[in-house]
Each structure stands twice: as structure tokens, then as C-alpha cells.
Amino acid sequence: MELRHLRYFCVVAEELNLTRAAAKLHMAQPPLSRQIKQMEGEIGAYLFERSARGLRLTPAGQFFHEHTLQILEKVDATVAATQRLARSKRVMFGIGFVPSVFYGQLPLLVRELRQKDNVELVLAELTTVQQVQALKSGRIDMGFGRMRIDDPDVEQENLFDEPLMAALPEGHPLAETTPTLAQLAEYPLVLFPAQPRPSLADMTLGLFRRRGLKVTVAQEANELQTALALVASEIGITLVPEQVKRVRRDGIVYVYLAAPGLTSPVLCSRRKGEAPSPIMQEANAILEVLVENRRSGRYP
Amino acid sequence: MELRHLRYFCVVAEELNLTRAAAKLHMAQPPLSRQIKQMEGEIGAYLFERSARGLRLTPAGQFFHEHTLQILEKVDATVAATQRLARSKRVMFGIGFVPSVFYGQLPLLVRELRQKDNVELVLAELTTVQQVQALKSGRIDMGFGRMRIDDPDVEQENLFDEPLMAALPEGHPLAETTPTLAQLAEYPLVLFPAQPRPSLADMTLGLFRRRGLKVTVAQEANELQTALALVASEIGITLVPEQVKRVRRDGIVYVYLAAPGLTSPVLCSRRKGEAPSPIMQEANAILEVLVENRRSGRYP
DNA sequence: CTCCATGATACCTCCAGGGTATGGATGACG
DNA sequence: CGTCATCCATACCCTGGAGGTATCATGGAG
Numbered sequence: 001m002e003l004r005h006l007r008y009f010c011v012v013a014e015e016l017n018l019t020r021a022a023a024k025l026h027m028a029q030p031p032l033s034r035q036i037k038q039m040e041g042e043i044g045a046y047l048f049e050r051s052a053r054g055l056r057l058t059p060a061g062q063f064f065h066e067h068t069l070q071i072l073e074k075v076d077a078t079v080a081a082t083q084r085l086a087r088s089k090r091v092m093f094g095i096g097f098v099p100s101v102f103y104g105q106l107p108l109l110v111r112e113l114r115q116k117d118n119v120e121l122v123l124a125e126l127t128t129v130q131q132v133q134a135l136k137s138g139r140i141d142m143g144f145g146r147m148r149i150d151d152p153d154v155e156q157e158n159l160f161d162e163p164l165m166a167a168l169p170e171g172h173p174l175a176e177t178t179p180t181l182a183q184l185a186e187y188p189l190v191l192f193p194a195q196p197r198p199s200l201a202d203m204t205l206g207l208f209r210r211r212g213l214k215v216t217v218a219q220e221a222n223e224l225q226t227a228l229a230l231v232a233s234e235i236g237i238t239l240v241p242e243q244v245k246r247v248r249r250d251g252i253v254y255v256y257l258a259a260p261g262l263t264s265p266v267l268c269s270r271r272k273g274e275a276p277s278p279i280m281q282e283a284n285a286i287l288e289v290l291v292e293n294r295r296s297g298r299y300p
Numbered sequence: 301m302e303l304r305h306l307r308y309f310c311v312v313a314e315e316l317n318l319t320r321a322a323a324k325l326h327m328a329q330p331p332l333s334r335q336i337k338q339m340e341g342e343i344g345a346y347l348f349e350r351s352a353r354g355l356r357l358t359p360a361g362q363f364f365h366e367h368t369l370q371i372l373e374k375v376d377a378t379v380a381a382t383q384r385l386a387r388s389k390r391v392m393f394g395i396g397f398v399p400s401v402f403y404g405q406l407p408l409l410v411r412e413l414r415q416k417d418n419v420e421l422v423l424a425e426l427t428t429v430q431q432v433q434a435l436k437s438g439r440i441d442m443g444f445g446r447m448r449i450d451d452p453d454v455e456q457e458n459l460f461d462e463p464l465m466a467a468l469p470e471g472h473p474l475a476e477t478t479p480t481l482a483q484l485a486e487y488p489l490v491l492f493p494a495q496p497r498p499s500l501a502d503m504t505l506g507l508f509r510r511r512g513l514k515v516t517v518a519q520e521a522n523e524l525q526t527a528l529a530l531v532a533s534e535i536g537i538t539l540v541p542e543q544v545k546r547v548r549r550d551g552i553v554y555v556y557l558a559a560p561g562l563t564s565p566v567l568c569s570r571r572k573g574e575a576p577s578p579i580m581q582e583a584n585a586i587l588e589v590l591v592e593n594r595r596s597g598r599y600p
Numbered sequence: 601c602t603c604c605a606t607g608a609t610a611c612c613t614c615c616a617g618g619g620t621a622t623g624g625a626t627g628a629c630g
Numbered sequence: 631c632g633t634c635a636t637c638c639a640t641a642c643c644c645t646g647g648a649g650g651t652a653t654c655a656t657g658g659a660g
Contacts, residue, residue: 030651053658062394078371086343
């Protein structure tokens with residue numbers, strides 16, 4: 001499969017007529033017909049229903065069309081941005097993060113760095129394990145996660161430890177208490193993120209399991225916002241790191257847990273033994289302020 | 301430019317050695333060398349610095365690498381999802397939305413529809429104008445926006461009107477008041493979204509301008525979360541539709557405006573004169589409940 | 601029933617992508 | 631400092647497949 005196929009497909013999907021599409025693409029109809037067919041063969045699904053009076057998109061074809069447009073747009077945008085970057089002599093700084101660290105002050109780091117006009121920031125949502133790989137390959141320069149990883153080429157700094165909190169629907173029996181895990185285990189759980197694993201979800205499950213508590217998972221969610229909506233809908237309760245409590249929402253209350261030491265660290269990973277670049281130094285300075293703010297409880 | 305180029309580039313960027321990369325790709329080194337060069341020519345930027353001891357990514361190359369990985373991943377994911385869709389005989393339902401309507405109950409519609417196991421939901425962030433085009437081409441089946449558009453093939457239903465609110469940092473002089481626009485104009489503004497225009501940002505500016513008020517824009521932001529972080533940092537204040545107040549956040553208070561009639565509608569667009577499909581009927585039913593909840597102030 | 605628009609098939613052509621051979625540059629090493 | 635090893639670039643050849651032309655098959659419109 002090549003971009004050519006996608007480009008052809010898009011035009012055909014818009015025209016729904018091979019002859020017209022071929023004209024638009026400045027080519028003859030038979031080769032276009034063949035390329036489309038070839039692509040269908042490669043995917044292993046019919047994208048069009050053929051008739052004597054033109055084509056019609058199948059459901060799979062509609063779906064493919066939607067995403068093909070997005071892909072082609074991204075390709076164009078990437079090329080354009082790369083050209084700009086090359087001309088402007090800016091430098092790239094990549095930050096990897098696991099979703100659960102992105103509700104606190106990290107967005108502020110991103111904002112500050114974006115304002116530097118000599119740096120092109122690239123964000124990548126990566127698991128902690130992926131971050132190690134991405135650091136080594138130079139894909140990112142800094143990673144934020146919650147898991148300690150032992151790797152000779154990567155050093156991790158513990159920025160701070162965060163207590164876990166329970167997110168409960170308003171009016172829940174345990175609201176306004178500091179419940180134990182045993183108490184929480186009585187209620188169905190909204191697990192998140194469901195993808196990708198392993199994640200906070202497994203950590204949560206592990207907490208209960210290690211105490212011999214059995215939990216029922218009412219629903220899985222991929223994103224925090226969804227999980228909170230589910231909690232507000234009284235479908236279940238969920239555990240979140242403390243910084244999430246900044247994301248307030250009608251119908252949701254956060255309570256600390258009675259069990260002490262239920263914390264989740266936030267770790268910053270960098271390549272070991274590398275002289276910090278000017279941008280890295282700036283990032284470190286900003287980070288220091290943010291961590292200090294966090295420790296002192298000040299905001300932002 | 302073809303996907304082949306991107307695939308080659310990725311391997312080379314990882315190996316940083318043409319000979320090894322070629323071996324990994326099961327091809328000889330010279331053609332690989334040529335393809336890379338050809339792509340650099342097409343982009344018009346050097347992606348690698350060549351030396352006798354291998355290659356090094358330029359800043360532009362690093363950036364390109366990052367995004368190339370994402371593109372290739374998306375291609376694979378799209379093909380896989382299309383196959384699944386074709387096998388499962390599910391049907392696609394596309395929803396377009398402008399970002400500013402996505403903080404209220406719309407996520408619930410999405411969640412409900414996702415749970416139907418005969419529908420593959422596709423979400424697309426589109427401007428209202430793009431939504432009309434997307435509806436006609438069948439790219440989406442339902443659109444949510446804030447602008448009325450006159451088009452013979454599209455019908456719009458006004459779901460409800462939303463008052464605008466001001467988001468202020470905690471302790472702001474105007475907090476706990478219902479300020480007039482003139483009062484608000486005294487303070488610097490955080491404008492959002494900065495991209496794509498026209499948007500809520502222009503609506504906000506227009507409100508002030510039409511009253512002959514001059515505002516200073518302290519900062520632009522692309523996303524709500526960023527805008528709110530900026531407001532909390534006391535960089536400025538901003539105007540948001542009412543449903544945003546659900547997104548609570550430490551350091552932020554929302555106040556209604558004294559000026560009456562400052563509302564922003566939420567419109568649902570559909571193709572005109574089309575018999576509603578089973579999924580459309582389900583969507584309409586869910587939507588009705590959500591709108592009723594909204595009107596009655598209940599949650600969710 | 602006829603016509604014609606439209607997609608499919610058959611077959612040809614030619615270019616570009618891939619291969620082989622080799623040159624040239626540069627860091628490693630004794 | 632000379633030699634070697636490594637690695638990318640260049641030159642040239644070959645072949646597969648993308649695209650073209652001619653034509654067939656099909657089915658809805660009138």
C-alpha cells in the first residue's frame with residue numbers, strides 16, 4: 001500500500017465515478033480501476049459496491065475514506081512543518097508522557113517551552129517503557145511517567161510522590177469520609193485507562209488484589225474525562241492520582257484514602273551522562289519551579 | 301512522496317546507518333541511499349547530516365521522524381480497523397463537532413453510541429462550514445456547531461442556547477459579581493481557540509468591538525485546558541460557553557454576564573430529507589434525552 | 601429493445617525502483 | 631604517517647509494475 005493508493009481512493013470516494021475520478025487525476029480509467037482493486041485486495045475488504053451506474057462506498061469504505069483524509073492531511077502538514085523547521089533553524093525538543101501525569105502542572109511546562117521561538121516542541125503519549133526506547137533513539141529528550149525503570153542509559157529523577165484519591169459521585173455514602181480500600185471494594189469500579197496496558201488501571205487492581213480484596217469492574221474507559229463522566233453517572237467509582245482533583249466536575253467529589261502510603265510517584269527520565277542542551281537547561285529551570293510550586297501546594 | 305519513502309526513512313532514522321538499514325529492509329544500500337536523497341529533495345530540506353561514520357538526524361529530520369512514525373502507525377491502524385469493520389458488517393456513523401461544544405453532554409452521546417456493537421463511531425473536529433461539506437459527502441452524518449449556515453441540503457436544529465460566562469482567576473475583583481462587558485474589557489483577555497479561525501475567539505472579540513470596547517489580548521491559546529491554565533495564572537480572563545463551567549479547576553471561577561442575550565446556540569446539522577437510519581434514530585433518541593437534561597438543568 | 605454510460609479485461613510500453621560494481625571520503629589503528 | 635576498514639555516493643544495468651489504448655460486459659434509461 002502506498003500513498004498513491006490513498007490519494008486515488010480519496011478522489012474516487014468523492015466522485016463515486018471512476019471515469020471522472022481518472023480525469024481529475026489526469027490519468028486513464030483502467031489503471032485507476034486496477035489500483036483501487038489492488039488496494040481492496042491488499043486490505044482484504046470491498047471498499048466500493050460497483051454498479052453499472054457508478055460506485056457506492058461500503059461502510060468499510062466510508063470509514064476508510066474518513067481516515068484516509070486524515071492521513072493525507074497529516075502527511076502534508078508534516079512535510080510543511082518540516083520545511084519550516086529546516087528553514088528556521090529551530091531545534092526539536094521531544095517530551096514523552098503517560099496520560100496520568102498530564103493533568104497537573106505539566107501543561108505549563110509545555111506552554112512555557114512552546115513560547116521559546118527557537119524550539120519546536122513535539123509531544124508524544126508513550127508508556128514508561130516506550131519512553132526509555134524513545135529517549136535512547138532521540139525521539140524524545142525528556143519523559144514523564146510513574147514507573148521506575150532500570151536502564152543504564154537513562155536516569156530517572158523522582159519529582160514528587162502523589163497520594164491516590166478516590167473519585168466518587170456526589171452524595172455517595174463514602175463521600176466526606178476517608179475510606180479504606182476494603183470499603184471502596186464494596187462498590188463497582190470504573191477502570192481507566194483501559195488502553196494501553198499496563199497502566200494506572202493495573203496498579204489500581206493490584207492494590208486491591210494484594211490486600212486480598214475482590215473488586216467488580218463495572219466499566220472500562222480510555223480517557224479520564226470519560227471515566228469521570230461514568231463516575232458522575234453513578235456507574236462506578238475510580239481511583240486517580242491527586243493532581244486529577246484539579247479537574248473538577250459537577251457530580252464528582254474526590255476523597256483521600258485512609259490507607260497510608262498509597263502513592264504514585266511522578267518520575268522524570270533523561271538520557272544519562274549527556275551535557276544538557278540550552279533547551280534542556282531551560283526545561284529544567286521551568287520544571288524546578290513547577291515542582292517547587294507543587295511541593296509547597298501553591299498554584300500554578 | 302510515497303509511504304515507501306516514509307518506511308525507509310524510519311528504518312534509516314533508527315539505524316543511522318544506510319548499510320544496516322538496507323539490510324534490515326532486505327535491499328541493497330545504493331537504492332536506499334537514492335530514495336532518501338530523493339525524499340530530501342522533494343521536501344526541500346536535509347533530514348540527515350552525512351559523515352564517513354554514518355548519519356545523524358538534523359533537527360528537521362528528528363521532527364520528521366517523530367511524525368512519520370505517527371503516520372505509519374495511523375495507516376496500519378486504519379487498515380486493521382477497516383478490515384475489522386468489513387468483517388463485522390458494522391456500519392459507520394460520523395459525528396463532526398466544533399471543540400467548544402464538546403465540554404458538555406456531547407461526550408455522553410458518543411459514549412452511548414460507542415456501546416452499540418453494530419456501529420463504528422468516527423469523530424471529526426470540523427468547523428461548522430467544513431461540517432456542511434462533510435455532511436454532503438457522507439463523511440459525517442451529524443454535526444454539532446454554533447454557527448447557522450444556510451444550505452439547501454442541510455437542516456439545522458437549534459438544540460439550545462447557552463449563555464456566555466466569564467472565566468476569572470480566583471480573587472479577581474469581578475469574581476462574585478455579574479460584570480458587564482465594559483467592566484471585563486478593562487482586563488487583558490486570553491483568546492481561544494487561536495486555531496482554526498473563525499471561532500469563539502472572533503465571536504468574543506466581535507462582542508466587545510460591536511459595543512465600541514477596546515480589549516487587549518494578553519495571550520492566545522489553542523485549547524480550553526491551556527486557556528484555563530492561563531486564566532488561573534492570572535495572565536488574563538476569557539469568555540466561555542456555559543457548559544464549560546462543568547470543567548472546574550482550582551483557581552478559576554465562572555461568573556454570568558450582566559449583559560442579557562449574550563448567548564451562543566448549539567446547533568445540530570443533518571442531511572435534509574433523508575430517511576433516518578436505525579443508528580440515526582438511536583442517536584436522535586439519545587440526543588433528545590441529553591437536551592432535555594440540559595434544559596431541566598439535570599446532570600448528566 | 602436499443603443505446604450509452606460505466607466499470608472490467610487484455611495487452612502493450614516505458615520508466616523508475618532495485619541490483620551490481622566501484623569510487624571516494626574519513627576515522628581507527630599500529 | 632601509512633594502511634585499513636567502514637560507509638556513503640555515483641554509474642550503469644535490468645525488470646516489474648504503473649499507466650496507456652483498445653475493447654468487452656453490464657445494466658439502467660427511454
